[in-house]
Amino acid sequence: MTAPRRIAVVGTSNTGALKYAADTIAAEFPDLAVTFYGLPGGKFAEAAVDAEGRFRPAPGDAETARLAARINGTEALDLTEIDATFVISDTLGMAQTLFLAARCDVVDWPTRRDLPLISAACFQAAMETAIADRVDLLARQFRGVAPLYAALAPYPSVAVTRTGPHRQEPYASAARAPEIGRVHTLYRAALTHALARRGITFVPQPEETVAAPFLTKPAYAVGAMDFRAEGRILDDHRHMNAAFGASLFRAFALALAATEFPTPDTKE
Amino acid sequence: MGASPYSGRPQRAFWRGGVAGVGPLDLPDLYRPRFPITPETRVFTAGSCFASHVGAALKGAGLKVIDAEPAPRGMPPEVARRFGYGVYAARFGNIYTVRQFRQLVEEVLGLRTPALPVWEKDGRHWDALRPGVEPEGLASPEQVAEMRAQHLAALAGALREAEVIVFTLGLTEAWEHRETGTVYPTAPGTIAGAWDPDTIAFRNHGVAEVLEDFTALEGLLAQVNPDLRWLLTVSPVPLAATATDDHVLTATARSKAVLRVVCDILRDSSERIDYFPSYELVMSPAHPSGAFTGDLRSVRPEVVEGIMGLFLAAHGLAPLPEAGAPAGTPDAADAAICEDILLDAFRP
Structure with a gap:
């Protein structure tokens, strides 16, 4: 019998959706052994893989280390013992892209709202730069970790x-921007490309959860729980529930299945 | 020693003690502002690429520097700068000649329609009057026109709102449409467009022409903004290339001399016009290792910072830089964007 592949789900508070779907995931994917490791957004951004391949809070940040231990049962996660890492990241330039979409008309596109005009080239450059800034940070945080998958x-x-x-x-x-569908397509393409250039596979948010470009169906926000404390309902419409987590993990599993990487038996 | 007209003159009147023997940027009482610039003054900046340093320094000091076309929220600063946002009072790009500024104001006021306003290259289209602000061009001439119309509307408001225009005069050499006199900031064929000597002529403006252009410009703006005042500077940045038959060093000296003379004549002509000697501060022989970087065109960042520190201190907007104190090194992103460096590509 082949040993299950070891999967790490690492990220911000949004790992909670997957963590609370752990039972569902275990039932659907018995060949995967999943470990969860989450930190609050700001602290996650400061965390990185150390020289020993352990993902940990910033050196010297004892408070976050204690928090990590309380939430995750360990201060640091040894990614050398992991076969594939799935990062639930931040918004990766999405907010900047949406500010532009909301506040500008792109001269190359047909709709006009009497807003400042910018060129599509400028829009694209701004979007790609905003994405690159965040993706570079992500790549630095997980330097040497492969295979690496990332979701927004x-x-x-x-x-x-x-x-x-x-x-x-x-x-x-x-959401009211007339070209938001186009922006969504452009953004996802740019993000996929930026991640791929850094050796990271993008896992898009599953279509079944998407209500409109850049917005999730409200049912997936109902009952979302705080990743730090089981039972605390957030209801903030920013964090998602276990149904969302299970759906996102399925999307990850599809991407994983498409990837050839060393099995636990052969990985050195 | 008997009486002399030099007796009793202040230290600033003598080379020794005025320049020699003091730090390159410690020149005593070099600049005496003719009118105050305060944190409340609405400042409009324009000019050749050196002018971008002026605007950045004034913004850094917290002045109300006009930005009529600000970068939209969400645009990273480096992208904004590359696309001409936040560099000057509006996205007009570098204004190298006084005639170019005059022409722009005439266009804003509906008095002029530029000839050949769109340049094409490889299926993309550039605004010939500000080709640097869209580095990749636009998809159609119609888009160029639409964006220009919005730009001119924003610029009109900025010109009415301004209390002081800080204008850095850069060049006298210009490329002019033979039939209409429209001048362009770069030669056709440099960024886009096609070089056609039957359509475009080279002009090297002299003192009389620059004076006439400025007088017309000032008069036009006085009609819409009667209280407007001017602070003139001359860019110390040498020509990247000359289209005259002269050596580029001679051509540079000629160009700067013309502009420097014009500034003096204009300053003498009106209490509303002042001059800030950034040119002299850079060209001073007092810089122990020169004021330019290795390309002998770009002014060293610490020199720019020192010059702007002097300007701000003279207006009481910053403490005087400590004599001999090493200036910080501004970020490389603060480097001026000069289209004329593209002329380097045409070297033999």
Whole structure:
């Protein structure tokens, strides 16, 4: 019998959706042994793989190390013992892209809202640069880790608004942008390319969860729980629930299946 | 020693003690502002590529530097700069000659329609009057026209809003449409467009022409903004290439001399016009290792910083830089964007 492939799901608070789907994942993918490791967004951005191949909080950050141990049962995750790593990352330039989409008309596109005009070349350059800044950081955090897969933080749910308790600029504004579908296509293509150039496979948010470009169906936000404390419901329409986590993991598993990499028996 | 007209003159009047023997940027009482610039002054910056340093320094000091076409939120700073956002008061790119500025204002006021406003290259289209702000060009001449119309509308507001225009005069050499007199910031064929000597002529403006252009420019703007004041500077950046038969060093000296003379004449002509000697501060022989970087064109960042520090200090907007204190090194991204360096590609 072949030993299960060892999978690490690493990332921000959005790892919670997958963590709370652990039972579903285990039932659907008995050939995968999944370990979860999450840190709050800001602390995740400071964390990185050390010289021994262990993903850990920033050196000297004892408080986050304690938090990591409490949430994950370990301060650091040894990725040398892992066959594939799936990172649930931040928004990877998405917010900047959506601000542009919400506040500019692209001269090359047909619709006009009497907003400042920018060229498609400028829009593309801005989007690619915003993505590259974040993807470079991701690549640095996981230097030497392969194979590496990455998903965006989930799109917020369609319930988000421009103001109020579910305020999520720029998603709420960009939702009304007439060319948002085009922006979505361009963004995903640019992100896929940027990640691939750095040896990272992009795992897009599953279509079944998407209500509209850059927005998630609200059902996937209901009952979302805080990744740090089981039972604490977030209901912020930014974090998603276990159903979302299971769906995203299925998308990852499809990408994984398409990848040839050393099995546990042959990996050195 | 008997009386002399030089008796009692201040230290600043003597080379020794005024330049020699003091630090290159410690020149005593070099610049005496004719009118104040305060944190509340609405400053409009324009000019050749050296002018971008002026705008950056004024912004850095917290002045109300006009930005009529700001980079939209979400645009990374390096992309914004590459596409001409935030460099000057609006996205007009480098204005190398006084005639170019005059022509731009005439266009804003509906008095002129530029000839050959769109240049084409490999199926892309450039605004011939500001080819540097869209490095990849646009998809059609119609897009160029649409973006230019929006630009001119924004610029019109900026010109009305301005209290002081800081204008850095850069060049006298220009490329002019023979039939209409439209001048272009770069020669056709450099960034885009085609070089056709039957259509485009080379002009090297002299003192009289530059004076006439500035007088017309000032008069036009006075109609829409009667309280406007001007702060003139001359760019110390040498010509990348000359289209005259002269050596480029001679051509540079001629060009800068013309502009420097014009500034003096204009300053003497109106209380509303002042001059800041950035040119002199760079060209001063007091810099122990020269004021330029290895290309002998780009002004060393610490020199730029020192010059702008003097300017701000003279207006009480910053403390005087400490004598001999090493200036910080501004980020390389602050380097001026000069289209004329593209002329280097045409060297033999």
